[in-house]
Amino acid sequence: STPTHSYLKMLYKYPQRAYPYSQLATESRRRNRLEPEYELWDTGLFDDDRYFDIFIEYAKADEQDVLIKVTAHNRGPEAAPLTLLPSIWFRNTWVWGYENYNYKPMLTGIASSMIEVNHKLFGKYKLYCEGADELLFCEKETNFKRFIDKPNRSPYAKDGINDYITRGDGTAVNPNHIGTKAAACYEKVIPPGESVTIRLRFTNYTNHEPFADFDGVFEQRISEADEFYDDLQKAVTDPELRAIQRQAYAGMLWSKQFYYYNVNEWLNGDPSLPKLGGNRRYGRNGGWRHMCTANILSMPDTWEYPWFAAWDLAFHCVPLARLDPDFAKRQLAVILREYYMHPNGQLPAYEWSFSDVNPPVHAWATWKVYEIDKQMNGTGDVGFLERVFHKLLLNFTWWVNLKDEGGNNIFGGGFLGMDNIGVFDRSAKLPTGGRLEQADGTGWMAMYTLNMLRIACEISLTRPVYQDMASKFFEHFLHIAGAIKSLGGEEISLWDEEDQFYYDMLHIPNGASILLKIRSMVGLIPLAAVEVLDHELLDRLPDFKRRVEWVLNNRPDLASLISRWYEPGKGETRLLSILRGHRMKMLLKRMFDETEFLSPHGIRSLSKFHLKNPYEFYVNGEVFRVDYTPAESTGSMFGGNSNWRGPVWFPVNFLILDALLKFYSYYGDDFEIEYPTNSGELMTIREAVVAVSERLISLFRKGPDGKRPYQNQLDKPDADPNFEGLHQFFEYFDGDNGKGLGAAHQTGWTGLVAELIEYVYAFRTERVGEEKV
Structure with a gap:
């Protein structure tokens, strides 16, 4: 496309x-x-x-x-025989009983070669059908007789064409060649x-x-x-990777869908239809009656997941920005509009429960799209940043007021997109009572704060008054960084010195605090809370720079936690992170360990350590358990329909790699890490990012055995030349062998592989240039 x-x-x-x-x-x-x-x-x-x-x-x-x-x-x-039925129909709005929608349009057959389309709002169209055997017509009306034995509004219900073809029922289609649903019928033997x-x-x-x-x-x-x-794709010279990237891009563009959902009308029911019971009127999304959507949105997948999801959409916009930056910007802006965002500032999560909480990645995606747009077009769209920034202020405030339950800058948030990653259902009431303080929730919010800081700095270059907002987010970040080390001034931390890892903390009613020692993506998310500011930017923002230095001078306790402000990095940069060098190294040591997080095809969502060391938590005689499960879920949490206990997921992989590039921009080539852990091989952070990216890309590439890992030894794609080079972008991937799992067509956030290919080739091109110099 x-x-x-x-x-x-x-x-x-x-x-x-x-x-x-x-x-x-x-x-x-x-x-x-x-x-x-x-x-x-x-x-x-x-x-x-x-x-x-x-x-x-x-x-x-x-x-x-x-x-x-x-x-x-x-x-x-x-x-073999084949019946082809290219179809055209009107969406049935005329039965709702609303004055604005009561007009019934018309499709009319002309001989067997054309269907004339008449609609009072859109005018006249024609569907020319070369060589059709016949034209078939029925009405876009429910066949009540089929399931409740109620009289139909029309003798030609909407499954009439199906009944005509499959049952030979000539009475199911309109002999006068008129209706609101039609198909051109082509009967072929090939x-x-x-x-x-x-x-x-x-x-x-x-x-x-x-x-x-x-x-x-x-x-x-x-x-x-x-x-x-x-x-x-001019930078991508490998034909196989060009094909993978182009199909990923095509999948992103094919996953657009018109999304219409008027929550108030849905809950009330339509005037001309039977009244709904009370449960419906106060049921799902009952607190979102303001929400009225009628937009073309990027869906996780229009085939298997044709619904809106806020954090999916944010990741979709990154590869989409390469293709159509204006569309990507509109996507990010539209769900912040007053007919999406709740009046209290919450963003809708997804349609089966808008009130659930997705990770706050919208500001991160906004900055990524801005950067890509600027790179491709030469100038950045500061107006877009400013427009989104104002609405994100409302959402940020909602997070602070609602999800900081203890008022100490440590955040909960519920399941936060990673369905079954915790030992408990993090969206449900805790079986122990009390509250859960989440390492990922706090990491997400620290990241959100820095994203907002960076956006405010960029806007300040043309609108200096925004320096005050940059200062506000800088100070908020300091408080989160302080809290993640010691909660409420107490010697309690989400960081475990023994394991050198971040964990969720459970506070139970008797006053005890328990670290839930599960080595999962939850503990890696704090890596994403990083930003690097260069001296040129700071010199152009004197008010912000002055305020930063005042705070650091007057609160050295906080300054010592988060950055090397007075130790300039590569190019006179300044680092803002909740991880000092030691903690970053410890997290990377685990993340790059092939016996823990590093799989042959990316970073696992749960450490393989738990294969032999499952985590167990006992409550009132009941045991809650987390095992390393690299493929489909073996439990029923969230319906068992996805799994964050071992598989590889593209969105969090991409987010962490993006964060590591920021660390690299500060530390430069002089800072080396062991990759993989215990290999004895040292490389720069950037080289490690490229190496992990190549592992993710390898899911779609032929291995030494001639097979693509995501197809997992399927015989058909290898034996049949008509399957060669056709890629499916699965929802997630087995943490051991890379097999594609979940929705098979969810290009969605797995389309991020296109951006990884772009990045790997940019690195290679730059490296070749350095060698020539």
């Missing part, structure tokens, strides 16, 4: 055998949580190559003139190894020869798309 969607192409592998619904259900019920998931591959559905490759392409001749091409290849050994192509055109123009320029337009748009990506 191009960013403007002037050209798009997708592939759907469609089996020739009946879909094995009952087989999947029966076998999945038989298996327990300790067994691997029963996948589509396991059913034999693609055996003997009995499937079609269906390529669907779109090309724009103009903004309101879209050409559509569908090419179906029979990969099987025998001729010989083995051959293909058929159908062509359509959707336009608001009347065209007596709609397919005369069809092939020419496609050739031009494909050429333009190739030219766009040739320029975007």
Whole structure:
């Protein structure tokens, strides 16, 4: 896909055998949580190559003139029938009972070659259907008879076309060729190894020869798309990596979706429909009646996860900024608008519970998108920063007021996106009573504070009054840094000196405080709380610099905790971090240890230490346990549908690598670390970042055995040339072997692999330049 969607192409592998619904259900019920998931591959559905490759392409001749091409290849050994049904329909708003939506539009068939589209708001369009066998029409109306035996509003309900094709029910479609849902029907029998192509055109123009320029337009748009990506990928010379990156970019662009959710209307129900029970009126998202969305958003995946998620969206915007920085900026700005953000400042988490709490990564993503936009276009969009900054002030205040439960700058927050990473469900009431102070919640907030500080500094370069806000966030950061070392002035810390690691702390009603010693991503998140300011920036912000130096001179107790302000780093930089050099080294020592966090394909979400040393916590005779589980979850927490107890997840990997680059910008090449731990090999922080990035990228590259780790020894992709080079960007990956897990099409934040490829090649190019010098 191009960013403007002037050209798009997708592939759907469609089996020739009946879909094995009952087989999947029966076998999945038989298996327990300790067994691997029963996948589509396991059913034999693609055996003997009995499937079609269906390529669907779109090309724009103009903004309101879209050409559509569908090419179906029979990969099987025998001729096989295929019914193609390119469809068009109206969203049913006329039954709601609202005056503004009561107009019913119309689709009308003209012979068997065109469907005329009439809508009072959008005017007239035409769908030209070259060579269609027939046009089929029904209404976009629920078939009540099918499930509650209630009379239908129309004899031609919305599954009428399905019933006509699969059951031969001629009474299910409208013989007058009118309706609000329609399909052009193409019945084909495709010989083995051959293909058929159908062509359509959707336009608001009347065209007596709609397919005369069809092939020419496609050739031009494909050429333009190739030219766009040739320029975007000019630094990436490896053909395999170029293909991986381009497919990742395409997945990001295909994952856009129109998202409409009027919470107030949803809770109240529609005027013309039966009244809803009280549970619905005060049910899910009942506290978000202000929320009314009608935007094109970047979804985790429009195929398997077609819903809005706030922290996913923030990560999506990083690779999207390479493709379309304006779209990325609009994405970050829109969910801060008053029709998304709660009046109290909370950002909506995701649609099944807007009140849950996602990590506060919005300011981080805002700064990343600003940097990428500035790099690509030469100037930074300070207006965008300022617009987002004002709204983030409200969200920051919500965090401080609500999630700092003890009033001591140590934060909770609940599950914070990492579903089952804790020994307890961190979004539920604790079985012990009391409260949980979270190392990641506090780390996230320290990071948030520094992100806001950096944004305020950038805006201050043109609007000096913002130096006051930079000072405010600097001082807030100092207080968080002090609190994470000693809670409320007590000699209690989230840092454990014995293990040299950060842990969550449980405060129980009897006054005791217990460190929950689970070596997880929770304890690595404090690495992300880092910022580096160079002397040129500080010299241009005299008020901020003066205030910083006053605070450090008058509160040396705090200054000593967080930075080497008076020890300039590379290029006269100044470091702000809750980690002094020793703690950073200790965290990196664990993180780069292959017996703990470092897997062959990235940083694990839970240390492999817990494979032989599970963590157990006893409450009232019940044991709560955390084991190293590198693949799918073996428990039921959060439905057991994702797992943060061992697998590799791209978003947190990317965030930590990004933070380490900031440490590198301060320490430079003179500071070396052992990578991997106990290997005896020393390298700079930046070289270690590149090495981890290459491990993440290796998930998609062919290994020495000719196989891609994320496919995990699947035979079909290796044996069938028509699977070669087709990548799926899974939700997360096995912490041992790299197998793709969860949603198979969630380019979403896994699309960050495109940015890692960009970074690795930038490093290589720079290194080659240094060698030439």
